[in-house]
Amino acid sequence: MKRLIDEIISHKPTVDPHYRIGLRVIKTVAAVSICLLFAFILGGLDSILITAVAAIVTIRVTQEETIGSGMFRIFGTAIGGALGVVAVLMSMVLPFYNSGLFVIVIPLILLLNLYICNVLNLQDSCSISCVVTILIATQIAPMDNSISEALHYALMRVRDTIVGVSVATIMNIVPYKISDYIKARKEKKRES
DSSP states (O other): OHHHHHHHHHOOOOOOTTOOOOHHHHHHHHHHHHHHHHHHHHOOHHHHHHHHHHHHHHOOSSHHHHHHHHHHHHHHHHHHHHHHHHHHHHHHHSTTGGGTTHHHHHHHHHHHHHHHHHHTTOGGGHHHHHHHHHHHHHHTGGGTOOHHHHHHHHHHHHHHHHHHHHHHHHHHHHHHHHHHHHHHHHHHHHHO
């Protein structure tokens, strides 16, 4: 433990005066800007947060990594949403759920959540799946809401995630397509 503390204390952050903003930064900021616009049009601060976060965490260096990250995020959100609805159902049928029983029920649902993600070989979906489950279980269930409200909330989270992931994926593909197009035109001019 002392070694870890010494390492943390001795670490001196460095400043890189030669840093230049790269394409990934530009793609991320552009994706968030588009997500903010879509979320504003679709309505609500919840949408703005979810779509922007989905875009930020989805965008990667390569197109393939971005698509993979996005798919895991969508699957995780869907699984988490479904299990969040289960948590709301449990809050409606179990006596004393909102009086403290949720402290036992939610972790059991998370255990099921992690089991499902691992059985389906969606390990990269585990974190977001658990986060969505907890969001629904702690935001909807304590308010004595209905299953239809929980289902609506879960579907909106999936929708918002799909929007953010889609925008991030498009923003990660478009620059490469433009670059390929420009290269092809230059090559065609040289051949002429």
